[in-house]
Ligand code: 2AM
């Protein structure tokens with residue numbers, strides 16, 4: 455049986471997922487605005503977020519809400535974090551690698567999280583101490599021990615500040631692994647590490663709504679989460695490295711040069 459929180463998150467995600475899927479089929483009619491260079495918001499992001507908030511506020515009227523499109527909505531107690539569409543650029547281009555993210559955080563610890571891709575019908579969820587799952591199937595990270603056999607995900611930074619550093623790391627990781635993937639939704643990248651599809655992932659300058667659920671998915675599937683310099687990852691960290699745990703140190707060796 456699903457934990458009660460996940461049950462409610464699933465209800466909100468599936469309802470909002472129908473809006474996302476409908477608009478995915480009509481992408482030529484989307485209204486698109488640019489928040490920053492390369493950072494877009496569509497009418498679908500706003501509608502999906504409103505739908506999720508509407509469902510959740512019925513069950514959780516008094517919690518804090520931290521969302522990608524409305525920012526910090528004041529309240530007290532625990533916080534619910536929402537990214538209505540992670541992978542907005544993919545969405546705009548009709549590439550079905552997109553997800554809805556909803557997570558619960560208590561005292562700066564993620565306790566429950568979902569990542570839902572309504573186009574591919576993949577519903578990932580994790581709850582503290584209850585494991586990671588996708589559509590009723592328990593997830594485990596991969597068992598690969600040699601970095602040279604591993605497929606590693608990443609995201610290309612949007613900030614000029616870390617651009618050069620990233621290309622040094624990309625050069626290292628490309629030379630020492632079986633390949634690098636840049637899929638475009640950090641939330642799904644982390645879910646894919648939890649599912650053992652890819653063996654690790656790193657990216658810098660992300661927001662908590664991109665990675666909140668994914669961090670718990672990776673941990674509950676037996677993987678490891680840290681900062682790229684090896685320090686402990688916290689909900690305040692903007693940079694992240696995750697892996698199947700077996701290759702973690704080897705992967706970090708490629709990231710900590712600068
Ligand atoms: P989004 O699709 O919700 O915007 C891909 O590398 C990841 O980076 C996605 O999770 C994406 O989330 C996020 N992202 C997109 N634009 C960004 C920006 N300008 N700064 C930081 N992260 C961004």
Ligand code: CA
Nearest residue numbers: 537540541664
């Ligand atoms: Ca996002």
